[in-house]
Amino acid sequence: MIKAILKKIDSGRRFLVASHESPDGDAMASTLALTNLLREMGKEVVAFNRDGVPESFRFLPGAATVVSSLAGEAPFDAGFVLDAGELRRAGNELKPLCRSLVNIDHHPHSEDFGEIYYVDENASATGIMIYRIAREGGLAISPAVALCVYTAILSDTGSFRYSNADPEAFRVAGEMIDLGVDPWSVASGLYESQSEKRLQLLGEALNTLTISPCRLYASVSVTSEMLVRTGATAEHTDGFVNYPRSISGVEVALFFRQVGPAAYKVGFRSKGKVDVGSLARALGGGGHHNAAGAVVEGELDHVRATVFARLDALLK
Template identity: 55%
Template sequence: MTETIQNIVDEIRANGSFLLTTHESPDGDAVGSSLALASFLRRIGKQVCVHFRDPVPELFAFLPGSDTVNPHIPEQDFNVSFVLDVGEFRRAGDEFCSFRRGGTLINLDHHLSCECFGSHNLIDSGAAATGILVYRIITAFGYAMDRDTALCLYTAIISDTGSFRYSNANREAFTVAGEMIEQGVNAWSVAERLYESQPQKRLELLTRALATLEVICGGRAASLTVTSDMYDATGANAELTDGFVNYPRSIRGVEVAIFFRQLDECTCKVGFRSKGAVNVAGFAAALGGGGHHNAAGCTVSGGLEEIKSRVYDIVNASL
Protein backbone atom coordinates (compact mmCIF):
# COMPACT_ATOMS: atom_id res chain seq x y z
CA MET A 1 0.00 0.00 0.00
CA THR A 2 2.89 2.36 0.76
CA GLU A 3 4.30 1.59 -2.69
CA THR A 4 0.93 2.36 -4.30
CA ILE A 5 0.72 5.72 -2.52
CA GLN A 6 4.23 6.56 -3.68
CA ASN A 7 3.31 5.61 -7.25
CA ILE A 8 0.32 7.97 -7.07
CA VAL A 9 2.50 10.76 -5.66
CA ASP A 10 4.93 10.20 -8.54
CA GLU A 11 2.05 10.47 -11.05
CA ILE A 12 0.95 13.74 -9.47
CA ARG A 13 4.46 15.19 -9.62
CA ALA A 14 5.01 14.10 -13.23
CA ASN A 15 1.72 15.23 -14.78
CA GLY A 16 -0.14 18.49 -15.29
CA SER A 17 -3.82 17.76 -16.04
CA PHE A 18 -6.23 15.73 -13.92
CA LEU A 19 -9.82 14.55 -14.27
CA LEU A 20 -11.66 13.57 -11.06
CA THR A 21 -14.98 11.76 -10.70
CA THR A 22 -17.02 9.78 -8.20
CA HIS A 23 -20.17 7.68 -8.04
CA GLU A 24 -23.73 8.49 -9.02
CA SER A 25 -25.85 10.18 -6.32
CA PRO A 26 -22.72 11.38 -4.49
CA ASP A 27 -22.72 11.33 -0.69
CA GLY A 28 -20.59 13.29 1.75
CA ASP A 29 -17.49 11.15 1.35
CA ALA A 30 -17.74 11.17 -2.44
CA VAL A 31 -18.12 14.95 -2.60
CA GLY A 32 -15.70 15.76 0.22
CA SER A 33 -12.89 13.47 -0.94
CA SER A 34 -13.19 14.59 -4.58
CA LEU A 35 -13.19 18.30 -3.71
CA ALA A 36 -10.33 17.85 -1.24
CA LEU A 37 -8.19 16.17 -3.89
CA ALA A 38 -9.12 18.87 -6.41
CA SER A 39 -8.27 21.63 -3.94
CA PHE A 40 -4.86 20.11 -3.23
CA LEU A 41 -4.05 19.60 -6.91
CA ARG A 42 -4.99 23.15 -7.83
CA ARG A 43 -2.90 24.59 -5.01
CA ILE A 44 0.20 22.82 -6.31
CA GLY A 45 -0.39 24.26 -9.76
CA LYS A 46 -2.21 21.46 -11.57
CA GLN A 47 -5.06 21.79 -14.08
CA VAL A 48 -8.11 20.03 -12.61
CA CYS A 49 -11.57 19.12 -13.87
CA VAL A 50 -14.08 17.59 -11.44
CA HIS A 51 -16.95 15.76 -13.15
CA PHE A 52 -19.97 14.24 -11.37
CA ARG A 53 -22.70 12.40 -13.21
CA ASP A 54 -25.22 13.81 -10.73
CA PRO A 55 -25.23 17.31 -9.20
CA VAL A 56 -23.59 18.08 -5.88
CA PRO A 57 -26.34 17.69 -3.25
CA GLU A 58 -27.48 21.00 -1.79
CA LEU A 59 -26.37 19.75 1.61
CA PHE A 60 -22.71 19.92 0.52
CA ALA A 61 -22.88 23.14 -1.50
CA PHE A 62 -20.96 24.93 1.27
CA LEU A 63 -17.78 23.02 0.45
CA PRO A 64 -15.07 24.97 -1.39
CA GLY A 65 -15.01 24.02 -5.06
CA SER A 66 -18.56 22.63 -5.15
CA ASP A 67 -19.49 25.27 -7.72
CA THR A 68 -16.73 24.11 -10.07
CA VAL A 69 -18.09 20.57 -10.57
CA ASN A 70 -18.84 19.87 -14.24
CA PRO A 71 -21.91 17.92 -15.38
CA HIS A 72 -20.01 17.01 -18.57
CA ILE A 73 -16.40 16.19 -19.39
CA PRO A 74 -14.63 18.78 -21.56
CA GLU A 75 -13.35 17.76 -24.99
CA GLN A 76 -9.70 17.48 -24.04
CA ASP A 77 -7.15 14.93 -22.95
CA PHE A 78 -6.13 14.48 -19.32
CA ASN A 79 -2.85 13.01 -18.13
CA VAL A 80 -4.43 11.32 -15.11
CA SER A 81 -7.98 10.37 -14.10
CA PHE A 82 -8.92 9.75 -10.46
CA VAL A 83 -12.02 7.70 -9.66
CA LEU A 84 -13.04 8.03 -6.02
CA ASP A 85 -15.32 5.90 -3.84
CA VAL A 86 -17.22 4.15 -6.65
CA GLY A 87 -16.97 0.49 -5.62
CA GLU A 88 -17.76 -0.56 -9.20
CA PHE A 89 -16.42 1.27 -12.27
CA ARG A 90 -19.88 1.53 -13.86
CA ARG A 91 -21.05 3.71 -10.97
CA ALA A 92 -18.88 6.55 -12.29
CA GLY A 93 -21.57 7.05 -14.95
CA ASP A 94 -21.86 6.42 -18.66
CA GLU A 95 -20.09 9.60 -19.76
CA PHE A 96 -16.96 8.87 -17.76
CA CYS A 97 -16.96 5.15 -18.50
CA SER A 98 -17.06 5.81 -22.26
CA PHE A 99 -14.58 8.71 -22.12
CA ARG A 100 -11.25 8.05 -23.87
CA ARG A 101 -9.00 8.92 -20.97
CA GLY A 102 -5.71 8.34 -22.77
CA GLY A 103 -3.76 8.50 -19.52
CA THR A 104 -3.26 6.89 -16.14
CA LEU A 105 -6.39 5.75 -14.27
CA ILE A 106 -6.18 5.82 -10.45
CA ASN A 107 -8.78 4.13 -8.28
CA LEU A 108 -9.22 5.33 -4.67
CA ASP A 109 -11.70 3.39 -2.56
CA HIS A 110 -12.53 1.80 0.76
CA HIS A 111 -15.38 -0.47 -0.32
CA LEU A 112 -14.89 -4.08 0.77
CA SER A 113 -15.85 -5.39 -2.69
CA CYS A 114 -14.20 -2.71 -4.83
CA GLU A 115 -13.10 -3.59 -8.36
CA CYS A 116 -9.43 -3.15 -9.21
CA PHE A 117 -9.91 -1.32 -12.50
CA GLY A 118 -7.13 1.27 -12.25
CA SER A 119 -3.53 1.47 -13.32
CA HIS A 120 -3.02 2.13 -9.60
CA ASN A 121 -5.56 0.87 -7.08
CA LEU A 122 -5.40 2.33 -3.59
CA ILE A 123 -8.07 0.27 -1.83
CA ASP A 124 -8.27 -0.10 1.93
CA SER A 125 -11.47 -1.35 3.52
CA GLY A 126 -9.95 -0.44 6.89
CA ALA A 127 -10.05 3.25 6.00
CA ALA A 128 -13.05 5.04 7.50
CA ALA A 129 -13.64 7.01 4.30
CA THR A 130 -12.14 7.59 0.89
CA GLY A 131 -11.24 11.00 2.29
CA ILE A 132 -8.71 9.21 4.50
CA LEU A 133 -6.97 7.85 1.39
CA VAL A 134 -6.82 11.35 -0.07
CA TYR A 135 -5.30 12.56 3.21
CA ARG A 136 -2.63 9.83 3.02
CA ILE A 137 -1.70 10.89 -0.53
CA ILE A 138 -1.52 14.58 0.38
CA THR A 139 0.61 13.77 3.43
CA ALA A 140 2.94 11.52 1.42
CA PHE A 141 3.35 14.34 -1.10
CA GLY A 142 4.61 16.55 1.72
CA TYR A 143 1.96 19.22 1.28
CA ALA A 144 1.13 21.51 4.20
CA MET A 145 -2.64 21.24 4.61
CA ASP A 146 -4.70 24.36 3.86
CA ARG A 147 -8.11 25.18 5.37
CA ASP A 148 -10.24 24.58 2.24
CA THR A 149 -8.77 21.13 1.66
CA ALA A 150 -9.09 20.37 5.38
CA LEU A 151 -12.76 21.36 5.38
CA CYS A 152 -13.52 18.98 2.52
CA LEU A 153 -11.61 16.12 4.18
CA TYR A 154 -13.28 16.69 7.55
CA THR A 155 -16.71 16.61 5.91
CA ALA A 156 -15.86 13.39 4.08
CA ILE A 157 -14.80 11.71 7.32
CA ILE A 158 -17.71 12.75 9.52
CA SER A 159 -20.18 11.89 6.75
CA ASP A 160 -18.99 8.31 6.31
CA THR A 161 -18.56 7.68 10.04
CA GLY A 162 -21.98 9.09 10.92
CA SER A 163 -20.29 11.80 12.98
CA PHE A 164 -18.10 9.10 14.53
CA ARG A 165 -21.07 6.95 15.57
CA TYR A 166 -20.40 4.04 13.20
CA SER A 167 -18.03 1.13 13.79
CA ASN A 168 -15.64 2.40 11.10
CA ALA A 169 -14.81 5.41 13.29
CA ASN A 170 -11.33 4.16 14.10
CA ARG A 171 -8.34 5.91 15.63
CA GLU A 172 -7.09 7.17 12.27
CA ALA A 173 -10.45 8.83 11.58
CA PHE A 174 -10.36 10.72 14.87
CA THR A 175 -6.70 11.65 14.42
CA VAL A 176 -7.16 13.03 10.90
CA ALA A 177 -10.32 14.89 11.90
CA GLY A 178 -8.40 16.44 14.79
CA GLU A 179 -5.67 17.57 12.43
CA MET A 180 -8.26 19.19 10.17
CA ILE A 181 -9.64 21.15 13.11
CA GLU A 182 -6.12 22.32 13.86
CA GLN A 183 -6.04 23.68 10.31
CA GLY A 184 -9.01 25.92 11.03
CA VAL A 185 -12.07 23.76 10.44
CA ASN A 186 -14.95 24.78 12.73
CA ALA A 187 -16.59 21.52 13.83
CA TRP A 188 -19.81 23.21 14.97
CA SER A 189 -20.13 25.14 11.71
CA VAL A 190 -19.91 21.92 9.71
CA ALA A 191 -22.38 20.15 12.01
CA GLU A 192 -24.82 23.04 11.67
CA ARG A 193 -24.59 22.88 7.88
CA LEU A 194 -25.14 19.13 7.80
CA TYR A 195 -27.67 18.57 10.57
CA GLU A 196 -29.29 21.86 11.58
CA SER A 197 -30.25 23.33 8.21
CA GLN A 198 -32.88 20.95 6.81
CA PRO A 199 -35.49 22.18 4.34
CA GLN A 200 -39.07 21.78 5.56
CA LYS A 201 -39.99 19.44 2.72
CA ARG A 202 -37.41 16.91 3.96
CA LEU A 203 -39.30 16.57 7.23
CA GLU A 204 -42.58 16.35 5.36
CA LEU A 205 -41.14 13.49 3.30
CA LEU A 206 -39.74 11.84 6.44
CA THR A 207 -43.19 12.00 8.06
CA ARG A 208 -44.62 9.95 5.20
CA ALA A 209 -41.67 7.55 5.16
CA LEU A 210 -41.92 6.81 8.90
CA ALA A 211 -45.53 5.72 8.37
CA THR A 212 -44.21 2.84 6.20
CA LEU A 213 -42.09 1.35 9.00
CA GLU A 214 -42.04 -2.45 8.93
CA VAL A 215 -40.30 -4.63 11.51
CA ILE A 216 -39.42 -8.17 10.43
CA CYS A 217 -37.33 -11.16 11.53
CA GLY A 218 -38.66 -11.04 15.07
CA GLY A 219 -37.48 -7.48 15.52
CA ARG A 220 -33.97 -7.99 14.13
CA ALA A 221 -34.60 -6.06 10.91
CA ALA A 222 -36.74 -3.08 9.94
CA SER A 223 -37.44 -1.01 6.85
CA LEU A 224 -38.69 2.34 5.56
CA THR A 225 -40.01 3.09 2.09
CA VAL A 226 -40.20 6.23 -0.03
CA THR A 227 -42.40 6.11 -3.13
CA SER A 228 -42.69 8.35 -6.16
CA ASP A 229 -46.07 9.57 -4.85
CA MET A 230 -44.36 10.86 -1.71
CA TYR A 231 -42.00 13.00 -3.79
CA ASP A 232 -44.97 14.41 -5.69
CA ALA A 233 -46.87 15.20 -2.50
CA THR A 234 -44.00 17.01 -0.77
CA GLY A 235 -41.97 18.49 -3.62
CA ALA A 236 -38.92 16.71 -2.19
CA ASN A 237 -36.43 14.64 -4.16
CA ALA A 238 -34.20 11.63 -3.63
CA GLU A 239 -31.36 13.82 -2.43
CA LEU A 240 -33.36 14.65 0.71
CA THR A 241 -33.69 10.99 1.74
CA ASP A 242 -30.07 10.84 2.87
CA GLY A 243 -30.01 9.41 6.39
CA PHE A 244 -33.55 8.02 6.35
CA VAL A 245 -32.21 4.46 6.70
CA ASN A 246 -30.81 5.36 10.12
CA TYR A 247 -34.28 5.65 11.62
CA PRO A 248 -35.17 1.94 11.44
CA ARG A 249 -31.61 1.10 12.45
CA SER A 250 -32.06 3.14 15.64
CA ILE A 251 -34.76 0.78 16.95
CA ARG A 252 -33.66 -1.29 19.92
CA GLY A 253 -32.96 -4.87 18.83
CA VAL A 254 -32.76 -4.11 15.11
CA GLU A 255 -29.51 -5.35 13.58
CA VAL A 256 -30.27 -4.60 9.92
CA ALA A 257 -32.06 -1.58 8.47
CA ILE A 258 -33.44 -1.54 4.93
CA PHE A 259 -34.44 1.51 2.91
CA PHE A 260 -36.54 1.16 -0.24
CA ARG A 261 -36.44 4.19 -2.54
CA GLN A 262 -38.63 3.93 -5.60
CA LEU A 263 -37.07 5.23 -8.80
CA ASP A 264 -40.08 4.48 -11.00
CA GLU A 265 -42.90 1.94 -11.22
CA CYS A 266 -40.46 -0.81 -12.22
CA THR A 267 -37.24 0.03 -10.35
CA CYS A 268 -36.20 0.57 -6.76
CA LYS A 269 -32.97 1.41 -4.98
CA VAL A 270 -32.42 -0.66 -1.83
CA GLY A 271 -30.05 0.43 0.91
CA PHE A 272 -28.86 -1.76 3.79
CA ARG A 273 -27.29 -0.69 7.08
CA SER A 274 -25.95 -2.89 9.87
CA LYS A 275 -25.09 -2.19 13.48
CA GLY A 276 -22.02 -4.38 13.03
CA ALA A 277 -23.00 -7.97 13.70
CA VAL A 278 -24.33 -8.63 10.19
CA ASN A 279 -22.44 -8.14 6.93
CA VAL A 280 -25.02 -6.43 4.71
CA ALA A 281 -22.67 -6.38 1.70
CA GLY A 282 -23.78 -9.98 1.15
CA PHE A 283 -27.43 -8.94 0.90
CA ALA A 284 -26.63 -6.30 -1.70
CA ALA A 285 -24.36 -8.68 -3.65
CA ALA A 286 -27.18 -11.23 -3.87
CA LEU A 287 -29.21 -8.57 -5.67
CA GLY A 288 -26.44 -7.38 -7.98
CA GLY A 289 -25.05 -4.60 -5.78
CA GLY A 290 -22.24 -4.20 -3.28
CA GLY A 291 -20.77 -2.07 -0.54
CA HIS A 292 -19.27 -2.31 2.94
CA HIS A 293 -19.84 -4.65 5.87
CA ASN A 294 -22.11 -2.07 7.52
CA ALA A 295 -23.45 -0.18 4.50
CA ALA A 296 -24.41 -1.53 1.09
CA GLY A 297 -26.93 -1.07 -1.66
CA CYS A 298 -28.31 -2.18 -5.01
CA THR A 299 -30.81 -1.30 -7.72
CA VAL A 300 -33.54 -3.89 -8.27
CA SER A 301 -36.07 -4.19 -11.08
CA GLY A 302 -39.71 -5.08 -10.42
CA GLY A 303 -42.78 -3.82 -8.64
CA LEU A 304 -42.25 -2.38 -5.18
CA GLU A 305 -44.05 -5.15 -3.29
CA GLU A 306 -42.27 -7.82 -5.34
CA ILE A 307 -38.90 -6.23 -4.56
CA LYS A 308 -39.69 -5.98 -0.86
CA SER A 309 -40.66 -9.64 -0.78
CA ARG A 310 -37.38 -10.67 -2.45
CA VAL A 311 -35.32 -8.55 -0.08
CA TYR A 312 -37.16 -9.79 3.01
CA ASP A 313 -36.62 -13.41 1.92
CA ILE A 314 -32.86 -12.83 1.61
CA VAL A 315 -32.64 -11.09 4.98
CA ASN A 316 -34.86 -13.68 6.68
CA ALA A 317 -32.71 -16.53 5.35
CA SER A 318 -29.62 -14.95 6.89
CA LEU A 319 -31.01 -13.78 10.22
Protein backbone atom coordinates in the same frame (compact mmCIF):
# COMPACT_ATOMS: atom_id res chain seq x y z
CA MET B 1 0.51 2.86 -4.24
CA ILE B 2 0.69 6.34 -2.75
CA LYS B 3 4.13 6.86 -4.24
CA ALA B 4 2.78 5.84 -7.66
CA ILE B 5 -0.08 8.31 -7.26
CA LEU B 6 2.29 11.13 -6.31
CA LYS B 7 4.44 10.31 -9.34
CA LYS B 8 1.33 10.41 -11.54
CA ILE B 9 0.42 13.81 -10.13
CA ASP B 10 3.94 15.19 -10.60
CA SER B 11 4.09 14.08 -14.24
CA GLY B 12 0.64 15.35 -15.24
CA ARG B 13 -0.93 18.76 -15.81
CA ARG B 14 -4.65 18.15 -16.40
CA PHE B 15 -6.73 15.87 -14.19
CA LEU B 16 -10.27 14.62 -13.73
CA VAL B 17 -11.63 13.87 -10.24
CA ALA B 18 -14.91 11.95 -10.03
CA SER B 19 -16.99 9.99 -7.53
CA HIS B 20 -20.05 7.77 -7.58
CA GLU B 21 -23.57 8.80 -8.56
CA SER B 22 -25.96 9.98 -5.82
CA PRO B 23 -22.90 11.11 -3.87
CA ASP B 24 -22.81 10.85 -0.11
CA GLY B 25 -20.66 13.00 2.16
CA ASP B 26 -17.49 10.97 1.72
CA ALA B 27 -17.80 10.82 -2.07
CA MET B 28 -18.35 14.56 -2.47
CA ALA B 29 -15.98 15.73 0.25
CA SER B 30 -13.13 13.48 -0.90
CA THR B 31 -13.69 14.67 -4.49
CA LEU B 32 -13.34 18.28 -3.39
CA ALA B 33 -10.44 17.50 -1.02
CA LEU B 34 -8.40 16.10 -3.92
CA THR B 35 -9.65 18.76 -6.34
CA ASN B 36 -8.56 21.59 -4.03
CA LEU B 37 -5.26 19.87 -3.27
CA LEU B 38 -4.41 19.51 -6.96
CA ARG B 39 -5.49 23.05 -7.83
CA GLU B 40 -3.33 24.43 -5.04
CA MET B 41 -0.42 22.60 -6.69
CA GLY B 42 -1.13 24.53 -9.90
CA LYS B 43 -2.80 21.65 -11.72
CA GLU B 44 -5.78 22.01 -14.05
CA VAL B 45 -8.65 20.00 -12.56
CA VAL B 46 -12.21 19.17 -13.56
CA ALA B 47 -14.36 17.86 -10.70
CA PHE B 48 -17.21 15.70 -11.97
CA ASN B 49 -20.28 13.98 -10.60
CA ARG B 50 -23.07 12.89 -12.92
CA ASP B 51 -25.67 13.85 -10.27
CA GLY B 52 -24.06 17.13 -9.28
CA VAL B 53 -23.61 18.36 -5.70
CA PRO B 54 -26.43 17.64 -3.23
CA GLU B 55 -27.71 20.72 -1.42
CA SER B 56 -26.32 19.62 1.95
CA PHE B 57 -22.74 19.59 0.60
CA ARG B 58 -22.75 22.92 -1.22
CA PHE B 59 -20.95 24.59 1.68
CA LEU B 60 -17.79 22.68 0.77
CA PRO B 61 -14.99 24.71 -0.89
CA GLY B 62 -15.05 24.19 -4.66
CA ALA B 63 -18.58 22.77 -4.75
CA ALA B 64 -19.69 25.42 -7.24
CA THR B 65 -17.10 24.18 -9.75
CA VAL B 66 -18.34 20.57 -9.92
CA VAL B 67 -19.74 19.70 -13.36
CA SER B 68 -22.31 17.02 -14.23
CA SER B 69 -21.34 16.65 -17.91
CA LEU B 70 -18.01 16.08 -19.62
CA ALA B 71 -19.21 16.90 -23.11
CA GLY B 72 -16.55 18.71 -25.09
CA GLU B 73 -13.80 18.13 -22.53
CA ALA B 74 -10.25 17.64 -23.78
CA PRO B 75 -8.39 14.47 -22.74
CA PHE B 76 -7.05 14.25 -19.19
CA ASP B 77 -3.58 13.08 -18.21
CA ALA B 78 -5.24 10.99 -15.48
CA GLY B 79 -8.62 10.47 -13.89
CA PHE B 80 -9.06 9.87 -10.18
CA VAL B 81 -12.19 7.83 -9.40
CA LEU B 82 -13.03 8.04 -5.71
CA ASP B 83 -15.26 5.95 -3.44
CA ALA B 84 -17.02 4.35 -6.40
CA GLY B 85 -16.70 0.57 -5.95
CA GLU B 86 -17.30 0.13 -9.68
CA LEU B 87 -16.40 2.39 -12.59
CA ARG B 88 -19.98 2.38 -13.89
CA ARG B 89 -21.13 4.13 -10.69
CA ALA B 90 -18.94 7.10 -11.57
CA GLY B 91 -19.47 6.76 -15.33
CA ASN B 92 -18.03 4.43 -17.95
CA GLU B 93 -17.54 7.49 -20.16
CA LEU B 94 -14.59 8.51 -17.96
CA LYS B 95 -12.25 5.84 -19.28
CA PRO B 96 -11.87 7.03 -22.91
CA LEU B 97 -11.35 10.59 -21.69
CA CYS B 98 -8.39 9.72 -19.47
CA ARG B 99 -4.95 8.45 -20.46
CA SER B 100 -5.00 6.46 -17.21
CA LEU B 101 -7.32 5.91 -14.26
CA VAL B 102 -6.55 5.83 -10.55
CA ASN B 103 -9.00 3.99 -8.30
CA ILE B 104 -8.99 5.33 -4.72
CA ASP B 105 -11.56 3.56 -2.58
CA HIS B 106 -12.30 1.84 0.73
CA HIS B 107 -15.08 -0.47 -0.43
CA PRO B 108 -14.36 -4.21 -0.21
CA HIS B 109 -14.38 -5.96 -3.60
CA SER B 110 -13.76 -2.63 -5.34
CA GLU B 111 -13.40 -3.15 -9.07
CA ASP B 112 -9.82 -3.13 -10.36
CA PHE B 113 -10.41 -0.78 -13.30
CA GLY B 114 -7.47 1.59 -12.92
CA GLU B 115 -3.80 1.65 -13.78
CA ILE B 116 -3.29 2.39 -10.07
CA TYR B 117 -5.43 0.51 -7.55
CA TYR B 118 -5.26 2.16 -4.12
CA VAL B 119 -7.96 0.40 -2.11
CA ASP B 120 -7.95 0.03 1.67
CA GLU B 121 -11.16 -1.34 3.13
CA ASN B 122 -9.85 -0.60 6.62
CA ALA B 123 -9.85 3.15 5.95
CA SER B 124 -12.79 4.83 7.66
CA ALA B 125 -13.38 7.07 4.64
CA THR B 126 -11.95 7.76 1.21
CA GLY B 127 -11.23 11.24 2.52
CA ILE B 128 -8.72 9.67 4.93
CA MET B 129 -6.88 8.23 1.92
CA ILE B 130 -6.65 11.69 0.30
CA TYR B 131 -5.16 12.91 3.57
CA ARG B 132 -2.57 10.11 3.47
CA ILE B 133 -1.57 11.09 -0.08
CA ALA B 134 -1.08 14.70 0.97
CA ARG B 135 0.94 13.80 4.04
CA GLU B 136 3.20 11.26 2.30
CA GLY B 137 3.85 13.78 -0.47
CA GLY B 138 4.76 16.49 2.02
CA LEU B 139 1.94 18.63 0.64
CA ALA B 140 0.49 21.48 2.65
CA ILE B 141 -3.08 20.91 3.80
CA SER B 142 -4.93 24.17 3.33
CA PRO B 143 -8.06 25.17 5.27
CA ALA B 144 -10.13 24.22 2.21
CA VAL B 145 -8.64 20.71 2.00
CA ALA B 146 -8.87 20.28 5.79
CA LEU B 147 -12.58 21.16 5.75
CA CYS B 148 -13.25 18.57 3.04
CA VAL B 149 -11.23 15.83 4.75
CA TYR B 150 -12.99 16.46 8.07
CA THR B 151 -16.42 16.39 6.39
CA ALA B 152 -15.61 13.10 4.65
CA ILE B 153 -14.65 11.49 7.95
CA LEU B 154 -17.63 12.91 9.85
CA SER B 155 -20.05 11.74 7.16
CA ASP B 156 -18.79 8.20 6.67
CA THR B 157 -18.40 7.45 10.38
CA GLY B 158 -21.93 8.64 11.11
CA SER B 159 -20.56 11.51 13.21
CA PHE B 160 -18.16 9.03 14.84
CA ARG B 161 -21.01 6.68 15.84
CA TYR B 162 -20.20 3.77 13.51
CA SER B 163 -17.70 0.98 14.06
CA ASN B 164 -15.36 2.40 11.41
CA ALA B 165 -14.65 5.39 13.68
CA ASP B 166 -11.18 4.08 14.46
CA PRO B 167 -8.21 5.86 16.09
CA GLU B 168 -7.01 7.15 12.71
CA ALA B 169 -10.39 8.78 12.06
CA PHE B 170 -10.30 10.63 15.39
CA ARG B 171 -6.63 11.55 15.00
CA VAL B 172 -7.00 12.98 11.50
CA ALA B 173 -10.25 14.76 12.41
CA GLY B 174 -8.47 16.33 15.38
CA GLU B 175 -5.61 17.41 13.15
CA MET B 176 -8.06 19.04 10.74
CA ILE B 177 -9.57 20.98 13.66
CA ASP B 178 -6.07 22.11 14.61
CA LEU B 179 -5.75 23.39 11.05
CA GLY B 180 -8.80 25.59 11.49
CA VAL B 181 -11.89 23.48 10.80
CA ASP B 182 -14.89 24.57 12.89
CA PRO B 183 -16.81 21.39 13.83
CA TRP B 184 -20.04 23.31 14.46
CA SER B 185 -20.02 24.91 11.00
CA VAL B 186 -19.65 21.47 9.39
CA ALA B 187 -22.35 19.94 11.58
CA SER B 188 -24.59 22.91 10.79
CA GLY B 189 -24.04 22.49 7.06
CA LEU B 190 -24.72 18.76 7.15
CA TYR B 191 -27.46 18.42 9.74
CA GLU B 192 -28.96 21.81 10.65
CA SER B 193 -29.86 23.16 7.21
CA GLN B 194 -32.70 20.89 6.15
CA SER B 195 -35.39 22.00 3.77
CA GLU B 196 -39.11 21.91 4.54
CA LYS B 197 -39.57 19.48 1.63
CA ARG B 198 -37.23 16.97 3.21
CA LEU B 199 -39.10 16.97 6.50
CA GLN B 200 -42.43 16.56 4.72
CA LEU B 201 -41.02 13.61 2.78
CA LEU B 202 -39.54 12.15 5.96
CA GLY B 203 -42.98 12.27 7.58
CA GLU B 204 -44.44 10.26 4.71
CA ALA B 205 -41.53 7.79 4.77
CA LEU B 206 -41.89 7.17 8.50
CA ASN B 207 -45.54 6.28 7.94
CA THR B 208 -44.28 3.27 5.94
CA LEU B 209 -42.19 1.96 8.84
CA THR B 210 -42.26 -1.84 9.00
CA ILE B 211 -40.60 -3.96 11.67
CA SER B 212 -40.02 -7.67 11.01
CA PRO B 213 -41.74 -10.28 13.21
CA CYS B 214 -38.32 -11.19 14.62
CA ARG B 215 -37.70 -7.48 15.27
CA LEU B 216 -34.17 -7.81 13.89
CA TYR B 217 -34.77 -5.63 10.85
CA ALA B 218 -36.94 -2.66 9.93
CA SER B 219 -37.56 -0.61 6.82
CA VAL B 220 -39.02 2.58 5.40
CA SER B 221 -39.92 3.36 1.78
CA VAL B 222 -40.23 6.30 -0.58
CA THR B 223 -42.17 6.10 -3.84
CA SER B 224 -42.13 8.41 -6.83
CA GLU B 225 -45.62 9.58 -5.82
CA MET B 226 -44.26 10.76 -2.46
CA LEU B 227 -41.53 12.75 -4.19
CA VAL B 228 -44.07 14.43 -6.48
CA ARG B 229 -46.48 15.12 -3.62
CA THR B 230 -43.87 16.81 -1.44
CA GLY B 231 -41.83 18.40 -4.22
CA ALA B 232 -38.72 16.68 -2.84
CA THR B 233 -35.99 14.93 -4.81
CA ALA B 234 -33.90 11.81 -4.30
CA GLU B 235 -31.15 13.80 -2.59
CA HIS B 236 -33.60 14.73 0.18
CA THR B 237 -33.75 11.05 1.21
CA ASP B 238 -30.14 10.97 2.38
CA GLY B 239 -30.05 9.57 5.91
CA PHE B 240 -33.60 8.17 5.93
CA VAL B 241 -32.24 4.66 6.50
CA ASN B 242 -30.86 5.75 9.86
CA TYR B 243 -34.35 6.08 11.37
CA PRO B 244 -35.24 2.36 11.29
CA ARG B 245 -31.62 1.66 12.22
CA SER B 246 -32.08 3.59 15.46
CA ILE B 247 -34.80 1.24 16.78
CA SER B 248 -33.73 -0.78 19.80
CA GLY B 249 -33.06 -4.41 18.90
CA VAL B 250 -32.94 -3.81 15.14
CA GLU B 251 -29.74 -5.16 13.59
CA VAL B 252 -30.40 -4.27 9.93
CA ALA B 253 -32.20 -1.23 8.51
CA LEU B 254 -33.48 -1.03 4.95
CA PHE B 255 -34.57 1.91 2.82
CA PHE B 256 -36.51 1.32 -0.40
CA ARG B 257 -36.55 4.21 -2.89
CA GLN B 258 -38.33 3.97 -6.22
CA VAL B 259 -35.98 4.64 -9.15
CA GLY B 260 -38.18 3.44 -12.04
CA PRO B 261 -41.71 2.33 -12.92
CA ALA B 262 -40.92 -1.07 -11.43
CA ALA B 263 -37.52 -0.75 -9.76
CA TYR B 264 -36.32 0.19 -6.29
CA LYS B 265 -32.92 1.09 -4.91
CA VAL B 266 -32.45 -0.68 -1.59
CA GLY B 267 -30.09 0.77 0.99
CA PHE B 268 -28.88 -1.49 3.81
CA ARG B 269 -27.35 -0.50 7.15
CA SER B 270 -26.12 -2.99 9.72
CA LYS B 271 -25.14 -2.45 13.34
CA GLY B 272 -22.29 -4.91 12.84
CA LYS B 273 -23.55 -8.45 13.37
CA VAL B 274 -24.89 -8.89 9.82
CA ASP B 275 -22.80 -8.50 6.65
CA VAL B 276 -25.16 -6.50 4.44
CA GLY B 277 -22.41 -6.15 1.84
CA SER B 278 -22.74 -9.85 0.98
CA LEU B 279 -26.52 -9.47 0.80
CA ALA B 280 -26.26 -6.50 -1.56
CA ARG B 281 -23.78 -8.32 -3.80
CA ALA B 282 -26.17 -11.29 -4.02
CA LEU B 283 -28.76 -8.83 -5.32
CA GLY B 284 -26.38 -7.36 -7.90
CA GLY B 285 -25.18 -4.43 -5.83
CA GLY B 286 -22.26 -3.86 -3.50
CA GLY B 287 -20.91 -2.06 -0.48
CA HIS B 288 -19.39 -2.57 2.96
CA HIS B 289 -20.09 -4.98 5.78
CA ASN B 290 -22.22 -2.35 7.50
CA ALA B 291 -23.46 -0.22 4.57
CA ALA B 292 -24.46 -1.41 1.12
CA GLY B 293 -27.05 -1.09 -1.61
CA ALA B 294 -28.59 -2.67 -4.70
CA VAL B 295 -31.29 -2.03 -7.28
CA VAL B 296 -34.05 -4.65 -7.42
CA GLU B 297 -36.61 -4.87 -10.20
CA GLY B 298 -40.34 -5.21 -9.45
CA GLU B 299 -43.23 -3.53 -7.67
CA LEU B 300 -42.62 -2.47 -4.09
CA ASP B 301 -44.42 -5.41 -2.47
CA HIS B 302 -42.46 -7.87 -4.62
CA VAL B 303 -39.14 -6.14 -3.98
CA ARG B 304 -39.72 -6.03 -0.23
CA ALA B 305 -40.72 -9.71 -0.16
CA THR B 306 -37.64 -10.69 -2.20
CA VAL B 307 -35.24 -8.74 -0.01
CA PHE B 308 -36.87 -9.79 3.26
CA ALA B 309 -36.70 -13.46 2.25
CA ARG B 310 -32.96 -13.19 1.58
CA LEU B 311 -32.44 -11.33 4.83
CA ASP B 312 -34.41 -13.93 6.79
CA ALA B 313 -32.20 -16.65 5.32
CA LEU B 314 -29.08 -14.68 6.19
CA LEU B 315 -30.23 -14.10 9.77
CA LYS B 316 -30.90 -17.82 10.22
